[in-house]
Amino acid sequence: MMRSLFSAVSGLKTNQTAMDVIGNNVANVNTIGFKSSRVVFQDVYSQTLSTATAPTETTGGINPQQVGLGVTISAIGLNMTEGSMQLSSNPLDFAITGEGFFVIRGSDGAYYYTRNGAFTLDAEGYLVTANGDYVMGVSGNAEDVANGNPLYD
Incomplete structure (x- = not known):
């Protein structure tokens, strides 16, 4: 029972x-x-x-x-399948096709991964998320993006 x-x-x-x-x-x-x-x-x-x-x-x-x-x-x-892409007027909005993530550095200094590509520039010219977290370049350095270096090679 x-x-x-x-x-x-x-x-x-x-x-x-x-x-x-x-x-x-x-x-x-x-x-x-x-x-x-x-x-x-x-x-x-x-x-x-x-x-x-x-x-x-x-x-x-x-x-x-x-x-x-x-x-x-x-x-x-x-479920890691791609979602639908939407047209945006922001030239800093990115979408990832296939596998992969954007690497960001949070306010606590830790690195995080996201597929949310809605980015803006902060007052110093750094590419940031809506929360103000820095988007890292290919070397894991925010200065790569601010200096115009590509996010990938």
């Missing part, structure tokens, strides 16, 4: 996580550069109650009896 409840509870918990992921996807449907996620489920080990038997001359074989012990989340994967 309790085993069946554990299996049901594990299903409820994993489906709650799946609903959270779907809700996040819906909430970010208009976020530029957002990559949707999907949940991959995996069954938890099953317990064998009786083993299989081989067929005899007078009877057929018997299949094993197994009880599943629930489900768990194997992974939450990102």
Whole structure:
């Protein structure tokens, strides 16, 4: 009796996580550069109650009896397909075709990756995101971009 409840509870918990992921996807449907996620489920080990038997001359074989012990989340994967491109009047808006990310340096000094290519210039002429984070050049240096050096070679 309790085993069946554990299996049901594990299903409820994993489906709650799946609903959270779907809700996040819906909430970010208009976020530029957002990559949707999907949940991959995996069954938890099953317990064998009786083993299989081989067929005899007078009877057929018997299949094993197994009880599943629930489900768990194997992974939450990102959908890395390209989104639709939109025409922009800003000459500093970029889009990435294929794989790749823009490297930015946050206000905390850490490096981050984004596919959001909506950029502007700050007062010093540096290419920045809407939050003011610096866009890094090919060498990981914001001065490369400000000096007119290409973002890629």
